[in-house]
Amino acid sequence: MSRILVVDDEKDIVELVSLHLQREGHEVVSVGNGLAVLPMAVKTAPDLIVLDIMLPGIDGVQVHRRLRADTRTRHIPVIMLTARAQTNDRIAGLESGADDYLTKPFSPRELMLRIGAVLRRSQKVVMLAEQRIGEFLLDRKNMSLSISGKLIELTITELKLITTLMANPDVIHTRSELLSAVWGYADDTHSRTLDTHIKRLRDKLGDHGRHIGTLRRQGYLFQSVIQELADADA
Amino acid sequence: MSRILVVDDEKDIVELVSLHLQREGHEVVSVGNGLAVLPMAVKTAPDLIVLDIMLPGIDGVQVHRRLRADTRTRHIPVIMLTARAQTNDRIAGLESGADDYLTKPFSPRELMLRIGAVLRRSQKVVMLAEQRIGEFLLDRKNMSLSISGKLIELTITELKLITTLMANPDVIHTRSELLSAVWGYADDTHSRTLDTHIKRLRDKLGDHGRHIGTLRRQGYLFQSVIQELADADA
DNA sequence: TGTTCGGGTGACGAGACTGTGACGGCAGGA
DNA sequence: TCCTGCCGTCACAGTCTCGTCACCCGAACA
Numbered sequence: 001m002s003r004i005l006v007v008d009d010e011k012d013i014v015e016l017v018s019l020h021l022q023r024e025g026h027e028v029v030s031v032g033n034g035l036a037v038l039p040m041a042v043k044t045a046p047d048l049i050v051l052d053i054m055l056p057g058i059d060g061v062q063v064h065r066r067l068r069a070d071t072r073t074r075h076i077p078v079i080m081l082t083a084r085a086q087t088n089d090r091i092a093g094l095e096s097g098a099d100d101y102l103t104k105p106f107s108p109r110e111l112m113l114r115i116g117a118v119l120r121r122s123q124k125v126v127m128l129a130e131q132r133i134g135e136f137l138l139d140r141k142n143m144s145l146s147i148s149g150k151l152i153e154l155t156i157t158e159l160k161l162i163t164t165l166m167a168n169p170d171v172i173h174t175r176s177e178l179l180s181a182v183w184g185y186a187d188d189t190h191s192r193t194l195d196t197h198i199k200r201l202r203d204k205l206g207d208h209g210r211h212i213g214t215l216r217r218q219g220y221l222f223q224s225v226i227q228e229l230a231d232a233d234a
Numbered sequence: 235m236s237r238i239l240v241v242d243d244e245k246d247i248v249e250l251v252s253l254h255l256q257r258e259g260h261e262v263v264s265v266g267n268g269l270a271v272l273p274m275a276v277k278t279a280p281d282l283i284v285l286d287i288m289l290p291g292i293d294g295v296q297v298h299r300r301l302r303a304d305t306r307t308r309h310i311p312v313i314m315l316t317a318r319a320q321t322n323d324r325i326a327g328l329e330s331g332a333d334d335y336l337t338k339p340f341s342p343r344e345l346m347l348r349i350g351a352v353l354r355r356s357q358k359v360v361m362l363a364e365q366r367i368g369e370f371l372l373d374r375k376n377m378s379l380s381i382s383g384k385l386i387e388l389t390i391t392e393l394k395l396i397t398t399l400m401a402n403p404d405v406i407h408t409r410s411e412l413l414s415a416v417w418g419y420a421d422d423t424h425s426r427t428l429d430t431h432i433k434r435l436r437d438k439l440g441d442h443g444r445h446i447g448t449l450r451r452q453g454y455l456f457q458s459v460i461q462e463l464a465d466a467d468a
Numbered sequence: 469t470g471t472t473c474g475g476g477t478g479a480c481g482a483g484a485c486t487g488t489g490a491c492g493g494c495a496g497g498a
Numbered sequence: 499t500c501c502t503g504c505c506g507t508c509a510c511a512g513t514c515t516c517g518t519c520a521c522c523c524g525a526a527c528a
Contacts, residue, residue: 075366127375129361134279135306140374141361143394148306155515156390160377193517195475200516216474216525225278389485427487429505450495450504 002119003027005046007037007063008081009056017050020108021115034058038066041073048119050111051098052081064098077118081106133169133224135208138162147208157182158201165212165222174219236353239280240264241271241297242315243290251284254342255349268292272300275307282353284345286315311352315340367403367458369442372396381442391416392435399446399456408453 004021008014009032018028029044031037034055041049049067053060060080067073080101099118102111131138135148145152145162154162164181165173175194179185183193198220202209213223238255242248243266252262265274268289275283283301287294294314301307314335334348365372369382377393379386388396398415399407409428413419417427432454436443447457 127361127363132281135309137309143377143390149309156377157516191518192475192477196477196517199476199478214475391486425488426490426505426507430487430507433506433508448505 001025002047003029003044004115005037005041005044005049006030007034007049007055007060008032008052009054010052013052013081016108017111020112024112024116032056034060034063037063038073041067041076046076048115049076049078050081050115051078054083079111079114079118131166133166133222134211136166136211138166147205152204154201154204157197158204161197161201162212162222165220169222169224172215172219172221178220235259235261236281237261237263237278238349239271239275239278239283241268241283241289241294242266242286243288244286247286247315250342251345254346258346258350266290268294268297271297272307275301275310280310282349283310283312284315284349285312288317313345313348313352365400367400367456368445370400370445372400381439386438388435388438391431392438395431395435396446396456399454403456403458406449406453406455412454 001024004026006014006017006021006028007030008017011032014030014032018030021028029040029046031040034057037049037051051060051064055063064078064080067076067078077099080098081104082101083104100114102114127140129139129141131140137146137149139146140163143159145154145159160182161178164178173181176185178194182197198212198214202212205211210226211223213221215221235258238260240248240251240255240262241264242251245266248264248266252264255262263274263278263280265271268291271283271285285294285298289297298312298314301310301312311333313333315338316335317338333352336345336348361374363373363375365374371380371383373380374397379388379393379396394416395412398412407415410419412428416431432446432448436446439445444460445457447455449455
């Protein structure tokens, strides 16, 4: 699932950790020498680095600093392994820089949990570059909307509005929800602003404007298929 | 997950296919008559059409042609079902137009695989919802930029501009490239427009405006780390 | 049938946004 | 050192965009 770089000079540790990681479906790369970490990190672009603080040649803290200084590796989360013998100040120093740390001896189970947590935290939220609903094509890359290949010129407000509606088609978006999403209004300002923009949007969409439905007292919605709207109970 | 329109006059086939599709979480709409395909496709806006070539009333090839001729349906991918008895020319003709085709009799499993492949191909280009470069955080969902958590209010033009630059940080974007990406200008209009917007952007970014670098005669670039720019050979 | 309420519609003015041209300054080459 | 070309900066005017208001209409309900 993820690629993880394990840095430790004790082969036993590396093997133990690798075993557990692989069991969880991760790909493991390992290095035993501090000086080799940066080149290896650049080469393999791991999703996470498990870094022992005690290393031959160069200190783990130094390695960490170098990783952070290099634009190619600075975003990679690091979990530090420290020995109990380390002074508290040392640990505090690490704590500030690393994404997490663990004192030796540690249970593999705990390491796995922490790795899972860090990965989840750093996981990137992906979205569709293009969202298609029927003939509507929302191109987030170019910030544009087209219908059946025809570009519809929208203002930024209209674009935000339809983007919000299309994000959850066939679902009712309340007025306050839309006002919050598009205008950032916290309070339920009651004015004709939203209505007006809905109208402008519908006008620009021409015949397809009917995809934007109104539910009296409830809100608006983007209908993937145009149909009569029957109010549910209020 | 997706809405699929199945066109076949043999009820057994429709039922079989529908069953498998529904099992995979797809919504199925079906039609047994060639003439009903276009209206139904327009009405339900399916994500994919499975089209049998042998149909009563009107030939599947004709139907396909009509689908392609109509702006409302031309973008919908089509998988053709052909009988082994069809001549080779016929199949060649199909092959060019349809997104995929399958000869009867076929295994439902194979159809499912091909449908999966076509759907995957026809949609889903993913992008990061948030892009972070140093202190800069580009939030594509809310179409906003913030620096160290502070929201920067940008106009739509400025937003497109910095989005383009940030899409490939530390890479030179030529003037014509930017004019094309942001303004859609095909020709290299030479005016002060781009410069002016670059300046406005830099101003709004305050001290961080220095991330936008100029390379004389070459273009602009977003620098992930601020540094002196040395012109490469022109 | 009449009343009430929420949404639709059209107009308008303030302000924002944009593209342009003029001008100045700086870098690189002669 | 001067010249040339490219970019930075500024002011400005035209256009666009937005929020609001007044008024209309139709649905829901009594």
